[in-house]
Amino acid sequence: MVKSKSAYSIPTKLGKLETHIIVVWVDNEASVLSRVVGLFSGRGYNIESLAVAEVDQKKNLSRITIVTTGTPQVIEQIVLQLKKLVPIHKVGNFKKDDKNVIFKEMALLKIVTNTSKIKKALIACKKYNPVILDQTNKSAVIQITALGKEIDKLTKILKPFGLVSASRTGAVAMTRGAEIFN
Amino acid sequence: MPKLFSGAEIVFKCLEDQKVEHIFGYPGGAVLPLYDELKNHPSIKHILVRHEQGAGHAAEGYARSSGKPGVVLVTSGPGATNVVTALTDAYMDSVPLVCISGQVPTHLIGTDAFQECDTTGITRPCTKHNWLVKDIKDLSRIMNEAFIVATTGRPGPVLVDIPKDIQFAKAKYFKPKKEKKQKEKSVNKFNQKDIDQLVDLMKKASKPVFYTGGGVINSGPKASELLRELVSLTGFPITSTLQGLGAYPGDDNQFLGMLGMHGTYEANNAMHDCDLLINIGARFDDRITGKIDEFSPKSKKVHIDIDPSSINKIVKVDLSIVGDVSNVIKFAIKTLKKKNINLEKSNKQKISKWWQQIQKWRTKQSLNFINSDKVIKPQHAVQRLYELTKNQDTFITTEVGQHQMWAAQHYKFNKPNRWMTSGGLGTMGYGLPAAVGVQIAHPEKLVVDIAGEASILMNIQEMSTAVQYNLPVKIFILNNQYMGMVRQWQELLHEKNYSESYSKALPDFVKLAEAYGCVGIRADNPDELDEKIEEMINTDGPVIFDCHVDQNENCYPMIPSGKPHNQMLLGPKDQNENKISGKGKALV
Numbered sequence: 001m002v003k004s005k006s007a008y009s010i011p012t013k014l015g016k017l018e019t020h021i022i023v024v025w026v027d028n029e030a031s032v033l034s035r036v037v038g039l040f041s042g043r044g045y046n047i048e049s050l051a052v053a054e055v056d057q058k059k060n061l062s063r064i065t066i067v068t069t070g071t072p073q074v075i076e077q078i079v080l081q082l083k084k085l086v087p088i089h090k091v092g093n094f095k096k097d098d099k100n101v102i103f104k105e106m107a108l109l110k111i112v113t114n115t116s117k118i119k120k121a122l123i124a125c126k127k128y129n130p131v132i133l134d135q136t137n138k139s140a141v142i143q144i145t146a147l148g149k150e151i152d153k154l155t156k157i158l159k160p161f162g163l164v165s166a167s168r169t170g171a172v173a174m175t176r177g178a179e180i181f182n
Numbered sequence: 183m184p185k186l187f188s189g190a191e192i193v194f195k196c197l198e199d200q201k202v203e204h205i206f207g208y209p210g211g212a213v214l215p216l217y218d219e220l221k222n223h224p225s226i227k228h229i230l231v232r233h234e235q236g237a238g239h240a241a242e243g244y245a246r247s248s249g250k251p252g253v254v255l256v257t258s259g260p261g262a263t264n265v266v267t268a269l270t271d272a273y274m275d276s277v278p279l280v281c282i283s284g285q286v287p288t289h290l291i292g293t294d295a296f297q298e299c300d301t302t303g304i305t306r307p308c309t310k311h312n313w314l315v316k317d318i319k320d321l322s323r324i325m326n327e328a329f330i331v332a333t334t335g336r337p338g339p340v341l342v343d344i345p346k347d348i349q350f351a352k353a354k355y356f357k358p359k360k361e362k363k364q365k366e367k368s369v370n371k372f373n374q375k376d377i378d379q380l381v382d383l384m385k386k387a388s389k390p391v392f393y394t395g396g397g398v399i400n401s402g403p404k405a406s407e408l409l410r411e412l413v414s415l416t417g418f419p420i421t422s423t424l425q426g427l428g429a430y431p432g433d434d435n436q437f438l439g440m441l442g443m444h445g446t447y448e449a450n451n452a453m454h455d456c457d458l459l460i461n462i463g464a465r466f467d468d469r470i471t472g473k474i475d476e477f478s479p480k481s482k483k484v485h486i487d488i489d490p491s492s493i494n495k496i497v498k499v500d501l502s503i504v505g506d507v508s509n510v511i512k513f514a515i516k517t518l519k520k521k522n523i524n525l526e527k528s529n530k531q532k533i534s535k536w537w538q539q540i541q542k543w544r545t546k547q548s549l550n551f552i553n554s555d556k557v558i559k560p561q562h563a564v565q566r567l568y569e570l571t572k573n574q575d576t577f578i579t580t581e582v583g584q585h586q587m588w589a590a591q592h593y594k595f596n597k598p599n600r601w602m603t604s605g606g607l608g609t610m611g612y613g614l615p616a617a618v619g620v621q622i623a624h625p626e627k628l629v630v631d632i633a634g635e636a637s638i639l640m641n642i643q644e645m646s647t648a649v650q651y652n653l654p655v656k657i658f659i660l661n662n663q664y665m666g667m668v669r670q671w672q673e674l675l676h677e678k679n680y681s682e683s684y685s686k687a688l689p690d691f692v693k694l695a696e697a698y699g700c701v702g703i704r705a706d707n708p709d710e711l712d713e714k715i716e717e718m719i720n721t722d723g724p725v726i727f728d729c730h731v732d733q734n735e736n737c738y739p740m741i742p743s744g745k746p747h748n749q750m751l752l753g754p755k756d757q758n759e760n761k762i763s764g765k766g767k768a769l770v
Contacts, residue, residue, distance in 0.1 A: 007671060009473055010744050030314070035306060042307045073494065080491035086311040086331060 015071035019048070021103060021173045023092035024082055028054045028062040032087045036064060039085065045070060045078055049105070049148065049170030061089070065172045067096070067148075092173075100176050106169045107151050112139045113162025121161040128154065147171075186352040189318055189344060190219035193282065195355050196325035197226055202253050204229060204244060204622050206237040210257025211297060212284030215349035229622060229651060232643035234261050236615035238268020239641070242277045243619030246602045247577055249402060251278040251332050252619065258284045259297030262343075263304065267609060269339045270308040274606025275425060276400055278337035280328050281309075287347040288316060301343045310338040318351035326358035335369050336489040337400055369488050370505040377513045379501055380460075381521060383482055385529075387458035389536045390418045393441065396425030396605070397463015397487060397507050399598045405508035406430070406598040409462065412511050415518055417530045419540055421449035423464045424590055424605045432594030438540065439549070442470040443741050444587040447548035447750055448540055453478050454747035455539070461485045463507045466496040467606070476746035486510050548739040549591050550755050558708050560585065560660045560731040564592040564632065567658060570715050577620045577629045579603065581613040581637030584666035584737045589632040611640025614657060618644055621653040628656070628719065635661040635688055635728075645698040648724040656718050657726045659691060662733045670736045675743075691728035700724040 026032045033052060040047050048067040055063045068078060075093065082091045094101045111121050118140045122130060128144040128151075135141075144151070148171055155166050187195065193216060197205070206229045209217045220228055231237040234256045241252025256265050262283045272279045286295040302314045311331050313324045324342055332340045384390065392413060398405045406429045413420050413436055420430050421441040430437055439446035441453055450472075453459065459481040464470070471477045474496065483499040485492070486507060493502040503510050551561045564585075578593055579602040580586040586603055595601050602620060604612040613631040621629045631638075638659055648655050668683040695702030701721050705714040705728070718725045738753035 006743050008743065009468055009471075030316075031302065031306070034303070038306055073498075077491060077495055080493075084310075084489075084491055 015073065017069050017071060018075060019067065019069045019096040020075050020078075021094045021096060021101070021171060022066045022068060022078060022082070023094070023173055024064040024066070025089040025091075026062050026064060026085075027087040027089070028060045029087060032062070033064070035085055035087065036066075036082065039081055040066075040068070040078075043077070043081065045074060051170035051172050065170060067171050094173060102174050102176060103147060103171045104145050104173075105148050105151055105171050106143065106145045107155075108133070108167045109142045109144065109155070109158060109163055110139065110165040111142065111158065111162045112164045114138070117161045121158055121163070124157050124161065125154065184354050187355050188215070188219075189315075189321055189349040189351050189353070190215040191222075192318075192321050192353065192355050193325060193344070193349075194219050194223045194226065196322060196329075196358075197253065198223060199326070199358055200251075200329045202226055202251075205253040205255050206231055206240045206244070206619065207255030208232075208234050208237060208257065208261060210259075210261050210284065212258035212286060212346050213255060213261075213282075213349075214284075215346065216255065216282070216284070216344075228255070229618070230647065231615065231618075232646050233641065234264035235267050235611070236618070236641050236644040236647065238265045238279065238281070239271070239609070239612050239615035240619035240622070240644070240647075241279050241281075242268065242272050242275075242612075243579060243602050243616030244623045245272075245277050245279060245619075246399075246616075247599050247620040248623040249599065250623075251280055251329060251337075254279060254281040256281065256283050257297065258286055258301065259299045261297075262301040263299060266304060266308060267607075269305055269341065271604050271607040271609045271612065272339040273308045273310070275604065276337050276396060277339065278332040279339035280332050281305075281339060281341040283341060283343050284349070285314065285343045285345040288345045289347070291345065301341070305341045308339070309341050312341040312343065314343045315345065315348050318348050318353040321348065321353065322356045326356075329358075336397075336492075370509050371490070372503045372505045372510060372513075374513070374517075376501065376503045377510070377517050380484055380503065380514055381517050383458055383484060383501065384416060384418075384460075384518070387418075387482075388532055389452075389456045389481075389539075390416070390458040390460065390533065391438075391452045391456040392418055392420040392460050392462060393423070393453065393464055394420060394426045394429055394462045395423040395464025398426055398429040399463075401463065401488075401507035403598055405463075405506075405511065408508055408511040408515065412515055412518075415515060417533060418460075419452055419537070421445070421452065423467070423470055424603060426464065427590060427601045428595035428598045431596045433596065440590055441747075442467075443472070444591065444737055444739065445741075446591075447546045447739055447752065448543035450741065450747040450750055451543045452540060456481045459483045461487075461499070462511070463487060465492045468496075471496065472741045473744055473746045478747070546752065546756065548750070548752055548756075551735070551738070551753055552755055553708075554732065555708055558705065558711055558729060558731045560662065560729075560735055561588050561592055562708065563658075563660060563705075563711065563729050563731060564588045566711055567630065567632070567715055568593045570712065571628060571630065571719065574628055576600065577602070577617075577624060577627055579613040579616040579620060579629070579631045581631070581633045581640075582608045582610045583634045583637060583668075584662075584670065584735075585632055585634040585637075585660040587667075587737045588660070593632070610634075610637040612637075614638060614641050614655070615644045615647075617655040617657070618647050618651075618653055621648075621655050622651070625653075629654075630656045630658050633657055633659045634666060635659050635663065635691070636665045636685060639689075642694070645695070645700065645724065645726070649699045652723065654721070654723050654725075656721075656724070658718070659726065659728050660731050661688075661691070661728055662731050662735070663688060664733060666735075667737070673736065691726050695724075695726035698724075698726075700726065702726050702728065704728045704730070706730050
């Protein structure tokens with residue numbers, strides 16, 4: 001073994017990585033998003049996607065949904081560190097393959113091509129609730145909702161059909177059934 | 183119609199309601215309305231520092247020695263950026279600070295105005311929370327909330343950034359609500375079952391050890407009393423982190439000394455070999471654990487902490503108890519007494535073998551050093567300082583480096599809140615301003631900053647503060663002309679390439695003391711040391727004591743990097759006895 005010249009210890013081997021969806025209810029106030037994001041960057045956690053919007057105008061509450069990857073210990077730390085932030089009310093933590101939770105992303109896809117290819121593109125989107133928001137004889141803007149990896153796949157398929165621009169939200173999550181997450 | 187107050191008045195009314203007696207600060211353009219208001223509040227005394235970092239550390243010293251939050255007042259821009267080191271230091275060591283900073287008027291925010299900086303942006307990662315007050319109506323609520331956030335749960339620094347126009351604007355003042363009881367409930371998240379489990383583990387253990395930290399000090403003097411009761415009730419050995427020193431008497435037989443990188447042989451070996459490790463208010467810092475994979479491999483681990491995010495962060499534990507240390511210990515003692523009247527006796531039998539083993543480790547006398555009659559050994563200097571000051575209630579602060587470790591090893595603390603040192607962040611230049619803050623909180627007590635000649639120069643300007651307020655702080659410099667800890671690491675790990683760790687042009691500290699208007703004392707040889715220390719103690723006023731010590735002394739024992747607790751490197755005496763050449767062993 002190489003002799004260490006460091007005053008710090010050598011990193012120990014990493015555990016298995018898991019993807020989790022972290023849902024955070026926060027006071028919708030100035031700089032609250034930067035507190036959350038700053039916690040992730042400052043402690044070296046990663047963010048794969050992030051979605052945020054106000055959900056309760058009366059109580060001034062926003063809901064932030066973050067997709068992140070880490071070892072089980074890191075995920076536990078993320079939740080506990082988030083709970084320490086003053087403007088945070090509650091934190092939800094779901095495994096990405098949790099069957100009781102619905103995850104969805106939305107994407108707006110712009111296709112510039114001819115009418116026949118637009119039709120083919122629409123057929124390719126069929127499974128993902130396509131809505132045509134705008135159409136000319138040269139172009140179309142299609143809205144779809146799907147899982148992140150499905151959108152990844154779809155954008156690859158649509159490239160030859162004239163996909164020129166894709167705009168995607170981060171994942172948002174909701175539990176199934178009558179239960180509410182508290 | 184209720185009376186309207188200006189922003190500046192509201193700030194001071196709130197400080198009065200929070201029973202603040204001292205604030206540490208430095209004026210400037212963006213806080214002039216606040217400074218103008220100062221004269222109307224005689225119960226609040228302002229201490230003018232010489233640098234905003236000094237204000238922050240002074241407030242830390244004040245807070246850690248008194249248990250009350252420290253209050254800092256600085257101007258916008260450079261005033262705020264200068265205090266960042268102190269805020270980070272307080273964040274790492276869980277010290278309650280409320281920092282009030284001025285900001286340019288709201289209409290100029292974001293325009294790169296004179297002395298503008300994004301203060302809340304810069305201090306976001308080094309405070310528990312911060313606020314930019316954009317509306318005068320929020321000011322009294324925010325000010326009161328700031329004190330609550332700083333002092334409840336795991337304490338820490340907060341910052342309130344107040345634009346200059348808000349300091350002039352007028353609004354109603356709201357008194358703080360009394361919601362303390364609720365907050366107390368929210369930090370104690372344990373139940374009797376957890377305590378029963380703890381007691382059960384205690385009963386079963388045959389090689390137990392308590393590992394206590396700064397959380398015991400932060401929990402208040404009552405926690406230290408309860409800890410002493412718990413330790414004597416169980417008969418278990420106890421070791422402490424750097425920050426926890428003083429919570430348990432340093433000269434007690436059950437105390438194994440400090441643990442960690444420069445901890446004692448017996449403390450570290452006990453940590454390694456124990457079968458039950460009870461962490462009370464400590465956080466498994468990397469200077470404590472050594473190599474994580476081989477950290478205390480055979481033990482059941484219990485972690486008592488007020489901060490849930492400290493648990494399982496570094497070391498996975500078998501039982502976690504989230505709560506205020508004094509509350510948890512109180513319940514543990516109650517349960518112990520109720521369940522097991524004979525515990526004291528039965529336990530002592532059960533763990534007598536463990537104590538025999540500890541006695542064996544103790545015979546190594548790992549803090550020993552080879553004394554000299556020609557040159558002052560730094561450890562000897564600290565020991566003499568201890569012997570000559572232990573008859574009075576002495577407060578010790580330190581800078582950062584070898585002298586800090588020697589102080590921790592050789593000065594024995596018997597009470598909490600007597601030891602102020604920068605442990606987490608390791609801020610050189612901490613000790614002098616901290617001593618200023620301690621002396622403000624305890625005007626009649628002896629306050630000594632055990633310093634190094636390199637560290638002290640980082641905030642030497644605060645001597646001027648000490649002189650201005652006639653604060654009789656004693657600056658005890660262990661002067662070896664090197665950044666000693668850097669030199670030691672370079673000797674052990676970088677083939678004695680002493681790159682930039684020698685200070686070629688040091689000031690004459692005696693003349694420097696005189697220039698500041700205080701007393702300078704120099705000691706060169708061991709014969710005169712006691713007499714000179716007495717002279718320092720008996721001087722009424724601030725003193726700089728320039729103690730010339732052995733330049734080549736290393737701080738032992740130590741755990742070399744990447745090694746577990748049971749592979750300590752002992753001092754030169756042991757190395758000679760074991761006939762291992764100093765060089766060979768040093769290059770572990």
